[in-house]
Amino acid sequence: MAAPSRPAIPGPLCPSPRLLLGPGPSDVHPRVLAAMGMPLLGHLDPEFVALMDETQELLRYVFQTENRLTLAVSGTGSAGMEAVVVNLIEPGDPMLVCINGVFGARMADVAGRAGADVQVIERPYGEVFDPDEVEAAIQRVRPKVVGIVHAETSTGAWQPLEDIAQIAHKHGALIAIDTVTSLGGVPVHIDEWDIDAVYSGTQKCLSCPPALAPVSFGPRAIDRISQRTTKVQSWYLDMTMIKNYWGSDRVYHHTAPITMNYALREGLALIVEEGLEARWTRHALNAKALKAGLAAMGVGVWTAEGHQLPQLTCARIPDGIDDLTVRKRLLQDWGIEVGGGLGSLKGRAWRIGLMGHGSRQANVTLLLAALETCLRDLGHRFEPGAALGAAAEVYAGSSKSVLA
Numbered sequence: 126m127a128a129p130s131r132p133a134i135p136g137p138l139c140p141s142p143r144l145l146l147g148p149g150p151s152d153v154h155p156r157v158l159a160a161m162g163m164p165l166l167g168h169l170d171p172e173f174v175a176l177m178d179e180t181q182e183l184l185r186y187v188f189q190t191e192n193r194l195t196l197a198v199s200g201t202g203s204a205g206m207e208a209v210v211v212n213l214i215e216p217g218d219p220m221l222v223c224i225n226g227v228f229g230a231r232m233a234d235v236a237g238r239a240g241a242d243v244q245v246i247e248r249p250y251g252e253v254f255d256p257d258e259v260e261a262a263i264q265r266v267r268p269k270v271v272g273i274v275h276a277e278t279s280t281g282a283w284q285p286l287e288d289i290a291q292i293a294h295k296h297g298a299l300i301a302i303d304t305v306t307s308l309g310g311v312p313v314h315i316d317e318w319d320i321d322a323v324y325s326g327t328q329k330c331l332s333c334p335p336a337l338a339p340v341s342f343g344p345r346a347i348d349r350i351s352q353r354t355t356k357v358q359s360w361y362l363d364m365t366m367i368k369n370y371w372g373s374d375r376v377y378h379h380t381a382p383i384t385m386n387y388a389l390r391e392g393l394a395l396i397v398e399e400g401l402e403a404r405w406t407r408h409a410l411n412a413k414a415l416k417a418g419l420a421a422m423g424v425g426v427w428t429a430e431g432h433q434l435p436q437l438t439c440a441r442i443p444d445g446i447d448d449l450t451v452r453k454r455l456l457q458d459w460g461i462e463v464g465g466g467l468g469s470l471k472g473r474a475w476r477i478g479l480m481g482h483g484s485r486q487a488n489v490t491l492l493l494a495a496l497e498t499c500l501r502d503l504g505h506r507f508e509p510g511a512a513l514g515a516a517a518e519v520y521a522g523s524s525k526s527v528l529a
């Protein structure tokens with residue numbers, strides 16, 4: 126058999142400039158990109174070990190936790206999900222998963238593959254769970270772990286968690302939460318809310334590329350892991366081994382993705398520099414301006430009022446407007462990426478992300494101007510300039526608290 130012949134010589138890689146205003150990945154901060162161009166250190170080099178310690182300290186701040194076992198798992202947000210589930214679950218353990226979108230459904234799938242006896246409760250896309258229905262399900266299922274998504278990126282729904290964590294504990298269950306999209310965009314208080322296990326991802330509101338998954342395990346979760354009678358089903362994600370590399374022993378487990386850890390360190394440093402409160406306020410303000418601009422063009426939001434995430438707006442495509450026509454044009458003419466709807470919202474929603482470094486007035490203004498042009502060209506009628514005017518009004522009044 127002939128060996129494959131030499132392909133045409135590829136030129137240097139040169140991706141087109143893009144503004145990533147979809148559900149992720151989001152735009153990476155230039156300081157993070159610069160950090161990724163730094164020369165590698167060895168994964169056991171004292172300087173890299175110091176960087177790991179520093180990163181853990183920064184992660185504890187961003188998660189608002191004292192948990193010792195707080196670190197970044199190698200892999201994207203889904204690896205974080207899997208890490209939390211496979212470490213807490215032993216085959217046959219009942220687990221209750223709350224599903225109101227794609228990521229809750231993914232958690233149930235992961236739990237099933239880990240051997241859990243998975244029971245689910247469901248809510249339509251765009252809605253959140255209330256504590257009473259979760260309590261009723263816990264009483265029925267008697268789960269060892271309750272899994273729930275804080276920020277459901279497929280629908281823009283923002284799930285309140287404090288009461289649900291208390292209820293889980295009252296009935297002897299652990300609570301594990303998905304903060305892939307919430308961390309760095311809206312308040313996350315792991316200790317104050319008494320959350321047992323949490324995972325996130327670097328590519329949403331942390332302004333880094335996809336590839337690491339910050340996780341944190343509290344005392345109840347650590348007890349559960351230490352009482353396991355079976356090995357963790359995944360070798361790669363086994364916290365009992367990973368913690369020995371991140372802890373004082375520094376035992377080799379797998380080679381840390383050095384460059385990505387540089388990126389995360391820098392992304393977290395930027396959060397400390399800005400301050401969590403200021404960052405949450407910035408996300409809230411830009412979302413408020415975006416929604417005011419959309420409303421002025423007759424574009425509503427799918428997600429239930431009062432539970433809309435600031436970093437992900439699930440916009441209602443007006444009747445008669447073709448989803449793909451608009452998204453193609455945004456990409457071709459302005460280099461702007463927004464996401465489409467998933468599941469029942471396919472073709473009916475645009476998912477607009479204003480995440481991390483991407484949550485800026487200039488981006489809101491550019492997107493509204495681009496959308497206005499597209500929609501008017503497609504025959505959608507509204508007052509010209511209304512969208513930018515409405516957004517500008519929000520920014521002009523922004524000295525008032527937007528979180529209230």
Ligand SMILES: *Cc1c(COP(=O)(O)O)cnc(C)c1O
Pocket residue numbers: 149201202203204206228274276277278279303304305306326328329335
């Ligand atoms: C993006 C996302 C994930 C998965 O993260 P990946 O980086 O795509 O693996 C999980 N949960 C939520 C809520 C997300 O938004």
